[in-house]
Amino acid sequence: MEITQKKGIQLSQAFGAVLALVLVGVLVVIAIFLFVQLSATFTAGSAEANASNDLIVQFGTFTPLVGLIGTVIFLGIVIGVLVSSFAFGGRSL
Numbered sequence: 001m002e003i004t005q006k007k008g009i010q011l012s013q014a015f016g017a018v019l020a021l022v023l024v025g026v027l028v029v030i031a032i033f034l035f036v037q038l039s040a041t042f043t044a045g046s047a048e049a050n051a052s053n054d055l056i057v058q059f060g061t062f063t064p065l066v067g068l069i070g071t072v073i074f075l076g077i078v079i080g081v082l083v084s085s086f087a088f089g090g091r092s093l
Helices: 011-041 047-060 062-086
Strands: none
Touching: 011 047, 011 062, 047 062
8 A cells, every 4th residue: 555645735834834923913012012111101202202102103014914924824825725635746647
């Protein structure tokens, strides 16, 4: 009896990518929270408060990118599963 190995991406390989995406999202949220708390300790209009507010705005722009990257990872998994289920290029005549 021959054991054949499946080609293509498997769903178990997606765990690392999804875990990394979730960790990046959590770290962005924690960074925004910390900078908001830090900004509250400075007087309004000072250089420190302005720098903290700029960091909050910069980290705020990363949040939509996390969703976009998640969508790309999900579509890659779906396309990989579909391609491996059709088994293109794996047959010998």
